[in-house]
Amino acid sequence: MSVAIDGTNGITFNNSSTQAQSAGLGTSATAQTWQNMTSSRALGTTYTNTTGYPIMVSVSANGSGGYINAILTGLVSGLTIQTNGSNSGTAGGTAYASVSFIVPNGATYSANNGGGATLSTWYELR
DSSP states (O other): OOEEEETTTEEEEOOTTOOHHHHOSSOOSSOOOEEEOGGGOOTTOOEEOOSSSOEEEEEEEEEESSSOEEEEEEEETTEEEEEEEEEOSSTTOEEEEEEEEEEOTTOEEEEEEOSSOEEEEEEEEO
């Protein structure tokens, strides 16, 4: 494969089998779209990316009804990629947390709950 860079057209890949030039984040033959995975995912459970290309994961959680902490940690292959959280601040407040991270093909990933929040949404760009 060869790559050409010019000031007008940007980067040109001279290989028809290179799918990444039009596919965006991963290298799927079709454009990736955000998929709502909330009903099939759980906090604290480890999953494996078997799509054949990198994906992006975005998870949110919240909790209310008391003085509560919402803390999420995104892990890829056992490495902490991001930790985010808040506390309700008051006995009747609501706490929110969210993490987003990229998962290489074949890697394991999870979003772990370090507080009292529950899963709100889990989306994957796949």
